[in-house]
Amino acid sequence: MSQFAINLIFVGASFALYFGIAIWARAGSTKEFYVAGGGVHPVANGMATAADWMSAASFISMAGLLSAGYVNSSFLMGWTGGYVLLAMLLAPYLRKFGKFTVPDFIGDRFYSRGARLVAVICLIVASVTYVIGQMAGAGVAFARFLEVSNTAGIWIAAGVVFFYAVFGGMKGITYTQVAQYVVLIVAYTIPAVFISLQLTGNPLPMFGMFGDYTAEGAANAVPLLEKLDLVVRDLGFRDYTADVDNKLNMLLFTLSLMIGTAGLPHVIIRFFTVPKVADARWSAGWALIFIALLYLTAPAVGSMARLNLIKTVYPAGVEQDALLYADRPEWVKTWEETGLVKYEDKNADGRIQMYNDKAGSAEADAFAATAEARGWNGNELVVNNDILVLANPEIAQLPGWVIGLIAAGGIAAALSTAAGLLLAISSAISHDLIKTMINPNISEKGELTAARISMGVAILVATYLGLNPPGFAAQTVALAFGIAGASIFPALMMGIFSKRVNNKGAVAGMVAGLTATLVYIFTFLGWFFIPGTATLANTPDNWILGISPLSFGAIGAMINFAVAFAVSYMTDEPPVEIQELVESVRYPKGAGAAVDH
């Protein structure tokens, strides 16, 4: 059977499963559409949250990011540590509050249409920027594995999401996400297990990575990380496990990712779907276990793939001659066709020299003389980070069905996150804008129809943006996390933990935090991301205290807190009924069902 047919079977079977769930889980009320009826079991919700959270970027790109070494550990700590904040600081109380959306809480707690509107805008901008990447990711996966064009791939993805999200709402999305989690985690771990067995003899990649490298026989066994440090050092790269130069920036970056994670609305609304406050805590516990299965495996995939790649290019060892281009393995040829692997014979010796030639880094400068002595004329092989996971089965020479599985897994990761984001967007529009702000008299049936139409429109907008990605697509993750971390997270936290913060303080805080973050990001990445409009070049020398624009969300959040408290203490206390509302979200008893209002 051809690889194409195998891929088609795996992806087709997973789609049939999603359609089956969609037909079974049709939403009949706004409560089912927004919060799946509020009756989701915490374990199921944990799985759905994991799929909701782990995006195309987590599945496809993270191992590649981690293969750079210690420096990118921020992603691992940031994207998991945020769940500790969610579980202890937000989820149980927001579940007790018991309504449908994140702006619902901000609008009610700060008794202000302005606060609700700011929250809606932040939510929509953060979610829309995030969804672009998901649509594009689905397009890439389709194009690579199912031999359709990128455009056709995005339309197919949109059609599938449309089917279960418009009809099933949160109920349909929740149960498809459970299925998608299973598909993506199986797809991610199976190749990792095989590669770990090949390199270390340990079937558990997260332990194999810290064990001995045994691929060159038991007699030559050395710790895998020591081996990796050694070979990358010999090619002029920084040691794999070496520390970073700017700890402040790494700390702030990790913190920004954590509070951004905790403040992303599509994750928060998942905790509205469980029956009780205690279930919201359980859900967070399960969610992090399910997420950790992938995040503990990812660094192993990254490090082993990097070692494998170097072994491929320098089959006799890094101090010996590199591989002849004519002898390159089959997978290199496959990926050269996609443009994600590029080779250029700069010194015209027919071999593939891969090393660190980036002038300016201390390691590369120190290595330049060695490279010259060996007759090298620059790095000749460029490998896109994204292919590490996708090409893993081919690099490790695994059977065709593993490749089919990876195809289904990558698409599942993209679709599950896209659906969660789209639900957050459509419920903010139909519930917060239409029902609460524009037409409070709308009937239950009318609101459900409005929710479905909003979902349809949101899918069309996301599809359009996926097909015509704005030039700043790569920057958008910084934007989404910056907005969620600097505006939504502090507002929610103060709403729960302080009775003193009032409407004026909250609005002033959100606006200040958001503005400061946006200004800092735009200064270095271009105003509204329009190329060429950056005020300062995006280099560490220009950053204030070496803080990168991606790390600024944490500072934005601090500004938000400071301004909100300052303004609140200078103005009136919140009214008594609001103080009672804060009291009531703090105690679990009587959370009951999500309130229809």
Next chain:
Amino acid sequence: MSAQNESARSYWRENLRIIMTYMVIWFAASYGCGILFVDELDQIQFFGFPLGFWFAQQGAIYVFIGLIWAYVFSMNRLDEKYDVHE
């Protein structure tokens, strides 16, 4: 009424104390061991690998899982104690 209020306040104080304790561990495991003191910990070879690097890429995540589950159990107990469980 006031006795009830007193009990509610004391439930909230205990909750805050639990959160603070766990946040200290949360900070120490990730920012402490994984970032600020990673160099010092890397000097310790733990089963042949650098401990600081392990914290940054694995250990912190295990600690996070432990923290959330500890919080779940602590709060369930607290909810029972103050009879605010559902």
